[in-house]
Ligand SMILES: Nc1ncnc2c1ncn2[C@@H]1O[C@H](COP(=O)(O)OP(=O)(O)O)[C@@H](O)[C@H]1O
């Protein structure tokens with residue numbers, strides 16, 4: 001693996017991004033995220049949280065500033081190596097509705113399986129075994145052959161997590177993936193994610209729920225109108241004082 005061993009999981013320097021060339025969705029954002037850490041990004045609707053995750057993932061390219069993941073410029077040619085190590089759970093989950101749980105999770109491994117698997121849906125035995133392991137980890141194995149459109153919101157979110165795990169990621173970017181859940185289930189789901197840190201995985205999760213952010217982030221980053229307004233170690237947060245921010 002060409003990824004550098006030293007340095008942070010994510011380094012953003014002065015990143016600005018505009019969808020339309022007029023309004024800035026991100027304004028001069030700088031941040032560093034340590035390997036193996038858990039960071040939660042909070043902010044109101046439209047504050048730039050989803051845009052920030054897409055920038056880290058290389059899905060969109062900033063007009064100015066630099067984005068490094070594991071020390072590699074995500075928008076450079078070698079950025080592909082870094083992208084393969086990112087498990088991205090988009091806000092809308094991006095699952096194949098008419099495919100089964102197992103088929104959806106297998107998609108997460110396609111980048112290492114090659115085009116035969118992608119075109120014909122023929123998967124190596126060890127990849128199927130690994131998919132089953134990921135599915136068991138998020139406890140959705142009882143719905144293995146169920147089509148996604150038949151699942152509840154919470155079950156779909158488990159499938160999206162399993163698909164991300166299938167990528168064998170070093171960094172997971174999860175965008176409001178618990179928004180369909182009640183507090184207790186969302187808390188459980190974010191707890192799941194935190195368990196993956198035992199394997200050295202770096203977690204970046206977006207939520208608009210401050211209580212969840214306090215519970216699961218080591219660092220909480222606040223966005224407002226596309227700008228980073230503060231970055232606070234979770235244990236030092238004054239919950240009462242900050243509730244008004246989100
Ligand atoms: N595809 C898009 N095209 C144009 N504007 C967008 C697009 N996606 C987001 N925006 C705008 O960028 C800003 C930040 O959006 P977003 O990152 O989705 O915020 P959040 O995830 O915090 O709700 C908002 O003003 C939003 O309207």
Ligand SMILES: [Mg+2]
Pocket residue numbers: 049050051091175176
């Ligand atoms: Mg969003």
